[in-house]
Amino acid sequence: MNAPEAKSGFRHVGTRPVRPDGIDKVTGKAIYSPDFVAPGMLQGAILRSPHPHARIRSIDTSKAEALPGVKAIVTADDFPTLKSLMVTMGESAGNIIHVSRKCMAQGKVLYDGHAVAAVAATSAVIAAEALKLIEVDYEVLPHVIDIDEAMQPDAPLLHEDMVTEGVQPRPDKPSNIPTYVSKTKGDVAEALGRAAAVVEGRYSMPMVHQGYIEPHACVASWNADGQANIWCSTQGAFVVRMLTASVLGISQADIRVTPLEIGGGFGGKTTVYLEPVAMLLSRKSGRPVRLAMTREEVFRASGPAPGVQIDFKIGATADGYLLGADLSMKYNVGAFPGNGVQVGLITALYHYRFESFAMHGWNVVTNMPGIHAYRAPCAPQVNFAVESAIDELAYKLGIDPIELRLKNAVVPGDPGFTGGTLGEIGFVECLEAAKAHPHYSAPLGPNQGRGVAASYWINAGGPSVAAVSLAEDGSVLVTTGSPDIGGSRASMAIMAAETLCIPYEKVRVTIADTSAIGFSMVTGGSRTTYATGKAVIEAAETIISIMKARAAGMWGVDVADVAWGDGEAICLDPAKDNQRLPIGKIAARMNNTGGPISAEASVNPHDYLPAFGVHICDSEVDPETGQTTIVRYTAIQDVGRAIHADYCEGQIQGGAVQGIGWALNEAFIHDKAGRLDNPGFLDYRVPVCSDLPMIDTVMVEKPNPAHPFGVKGVGEVPIVPPLATVANAVSRAAGVRIRDLPLSPDRVYSAIKSKG
Amino acid sequence: MTKQFVTTTVNGDTAEFICEPGESLLDALRGRLQLTGSKEGCGSGDCGACTILLDGEMVCSCLVFAAEAEGRVIETVEGMADGSVLHPVQRKFLEHAALQCGFCTPGFLVATKALLDHNPDPSEHEIRYWLAGNLCRCTGYDKIVRAVQDTAREMRNERKTA
16 A cells, blocks of 8 residues: 555545445455346356267257256257357457357367357256257367467368468468468568567466456346346446347347446456357246356357567667567467457557557467457567567666666657557556566565556546436435446545545445446456546536536526535625525525436547556475465555546456466466366465465556646556566576576476576 | 255344255355345356355355254444444445446455454555455455455454444
8 A cells, every 4th residue: 555645736636535326346245247147037058069070960969958957958049040250359359150159169170168059948957957958969070279270271271161361362371370460560571680688488378367266157047028138247338238139139128238237357348158048948938047157168169368489689779779670479279260369469669769660460279268368468468578678788788777668668659559659658667666676676685676668558438327316415426337346436426526526435436237228338457447537527517517507507696606615615706795505505495496417428529548557576485396485575556546546456466466476377278178177266276375476566646637636557568477477587597598488487497408 | 856945144134045955055045035245157166256254254145055054143334334334344444435337346344354353454465365355356456455455444443442
């Protein structure tokens, strides 16, 4: 808790009040998706493929249908045939055909765990029994997991009609490469030829998973008149509505999606896997149906983050100015084309002023689950390569690694990542704060090493709606369509209370269902406090205007003679003796002075700013086992301005620890048969409490001039630097550079042994 | 197989339910008794979201058969507060913002209560190892550990003044 407390000029912004939904969440009252019960509800279950790649010759459900208690069975035959259509889900985009095929395999199974049939029954026991009675005749096909193997001309083809986009002329043969992208600036070969030092290497990491603790679950109820309710755990009820309606070919207004409390998402809950299936089971059975994944199903059949293989060559002058970067990126996007390397391209190099660069990138499909968004999606992978190489370059040139970054860091006015110029970014301020932090100059013990890395994330804006209304006693209701995944009810209440100049406790926040408020984009992209916050502030400002007009009417003065401050209207007309009308008195009379006081704001802002982070890590490596211990960790970030200081720090700490897990332990491991070998928390090892020290945070505050309180996005950038930060620390501690993740004890031990 | 009739004590009250022989205590608490505060994150004893006290001992309720609850004393997150007065650890988790999504929180609260019942003055090291069976993917554990330290401090002071 080392952040500045309430800033001068603010009464609530930057403080740390208890969240409005707190008591429900510490007493077990909060209803998460697996907790929800609808009257008459059936229990569903999904049959999943044991093969990573196979043609489905036939599915015989007759024995399962005959089992007493089975009320409905669904297969691919129950899904409508869809036309190709690109849809956006917030931080990711995809073809609706692939969204549908992630819910249910059609013709072929493409990964171990791919859904092939679903059952609804009067109990979970009967549903599980029914799955065993479904007979699927598979023609098993050769599979491919490895990026290089999948790119070979004779590799098993996942999609017979998939041709590489972005290559001219268009290839005449299908391949496992859906996308090629490139971008160049200047002459890299010439620039690298002039370099005093060059670093070159191949970097890799396997797929990893978001690892939210709450498995996906939903209840769907689809009536005979076509209207439906879905209750689920999601980062975006509107994206569930749009995807479910599109997959099923029905009207969006017929589906009312109620977002229940969400047990973690990190990007992974911005799509649908279960909802369309539960809808079909409900229509067939005429009853509400629950579908819930087990932990094993979450690992095998939801959307992980891509594994990568990256070749990187970088050169600098003797005094540390970056000359050129040559970057080749291959992203393993799993079974379907996804947004992988496209994001890698814009998150790789733009935090430094390279004289020249050449970037080439390929997405590669393999027989693994299709990727989905994971916190700053696709940025940590390429940042690991870039920031590892920068570290090596600094070491080679004998320049302090923060100093080298400062020499090359972008500043406001430099070219932006996607065109235009950079606004009020705080990269240099973060680097300076890191250099000045006591951690950076603290002594190291034996077998310890210190690593540093820096990164950025583009952040997002986009559409949000918020409504603000007054109760008759002057207390305030705020309604948004942005699910609260980690304290955003508190930040919305703070922003409304700040705008209205009233106590925080007088504001209560509700997350509405899709039929109760207008469209909002997902809670993702680090956009909620910024964009939905803007909608809340704008609606609250409208409320103030209305209240001023009502007060003017009550006093009989011109509205221009009314000001708002300290939760009350203030009469500026000297003849009226500076009278005041508190919010409670205006509210009490609102239905006699013009009617209910209520306002809705619909916003679509794009004046967000990117976030920058710099992390410092001390690691200790046991030379006899290769085991790494994180001894000390400091995360520095430009947050724009912290609205709720604790939840801002919490985002930074949580992101850093997910990144530490990614660096040290986490990996999808497939056996020779192409089956996921570690679909559980015992073998897919996320960080536990005893693995970690405290995570110190420093919040640099360089406000975003386009947000009334200065908000920049906070949630995602903290997962980007840790991969290289930890790898740089481990490489220094072990005395040998390791370019492959995770830095498991066996890998580190082998590296130590191989250096001799 | 024959269903089992179980009589047990949950949060101080007698509770009765009928369950399948292979049913977990977690499923019985959530499905039969509508006590959905205890969560299932894994079903294999790896995440700790279903942590309860069984005769005062901390267990993963997903690893206990419901039928084993016969005649035993169960405490869950729903029983931690004294009426509307929160247990100190519940209050400190809120004050320290030691939860983000809140899904792992019931398990952490019960595990912390068990720790402090057993060791009123744990070191940071002891706290981290005691809670190593409870996964949190949101917070990075920093604020959880601080909340536990602060709870222990407050409960020790209350004992001194009592």
